[in-house]
Amino acid sequence: MYIALLILIAVIFLSVIAFLLTERGKNLREKILFFSAGLDSGFKPGQILLLLKVGEYAELENLQSLFWSLPALDRCIAEIVRRAHQRGTENTEEHQSLMARLYSYRTEVELEQSRKKRGLESTRDIQVGQKVRILLPGVGVFSSKVVKNNSRDLVFDYPSSPKIQATSIDWANRNISVYFWRHEDAGYVFDTVVLPDPLSAGRAILHAAHSFQLVRSQKRKSVRAKCSIYAQLYLVKPGETLNSSLEGDPGMKCLLEDLSEDGAMFVVGGRR
Structure with missing residues (x-):
């Protein structure tokens, strides 16, 4: 009885091995590996x-590259668009639905890669x-910029404000909060103190202590171009x-400088 059972198990096992060695078996094996890799990478079954x-x-050729490679995803999208154009199916509901899901997924991948990029950990960066x-x-908000960043401190251009005369303020040893937006990253804020610097007396600059306590905020929620x-x-x-009808009269001339899923930035008369 046991011998017959072992023989049956061995036959089934060898049959499975033989099937996996065939062309159809190879395709099934690749799909199983693809699905497993997708689950391990945190993707949902629908996305996989x-x-x-x-x-x-x-x-x-390499299906698993779709889980991490934007160029591979772009090649797939371009190929789908090309074939749909050849067949004249680019305006069908099925094609539009597929493209909408693909672009939505691509946005998620790009934003996830952006979030994984190393942000600022110290004002030294x-x-x-x-x-x-x-x-x-207790005084107000001033505009400035970083003019020097060394290992000892952070040097700002002398603050300015249209309503407050910054030169009338004794900045030494004052606690301040600094806000800034890092390009293609996020907004940051940190607290520091203005350092007295006798060597800079009479110069239009401020020295501030470095900080490792940067708060990152205002993260991007859409891809900008x-x-x-x-x-x-x-x-x-x-x-x-x-x-949605076309306007017959000319409108106000403007220049689009930035596009995203959430909106656009345009310039009118030199102003954004």
Whole structure:
């Protein structure tokens, strides 16, 4: 009885091995590995099935690269768009739904990679030329920028304000809060103290102590793309009904400089 059972198990095992060595078995094995890699990487089953469909459709050699490679994902999207254009199916509901899910997934991947990039851990990492806002408690907010960053301290250009005369303030030993936006990263704020520096007496600069307590905020929630597109802007009055018809009259000339899923930045008359 036991011998027969062992023989049966051995036959089943060898049959499975033989099947996996065939072309169909190889495809099944690759799909199993792909699904397993997706789960290990933290992807949801729905996302894994979508990427599997896309990778096979685009005939991608390394399907697992879709879990981490934006270029591989872009190649798949481009191939799908090309084939849909050839077949004349780019405007079908099925194609539009697939593209919407793909672009949504691509945005998630890019933002996740952006979040994994190393942020600032110390004020020693702030670049020279970084624009900042300095809050002096009980007095007001001032504009400035970093003019020097060394191992001893952080040096700011002398603060300025349209309403407050900064030169009338004794800044030495005052506690301040510094706010700034790091390009393609996030907003930061840290508290520090202005250091007295006899060697800089009479010079329009401030020395501040370094800090390791940076608070990161205002993280990006959408992917932005730089552009330079001339357009026309039409202002809508309160209560006016919007429609998609083309305007016959020219609008206000503007220049689009930044596009994202959340909106756009444009320049009108030199102002953003």
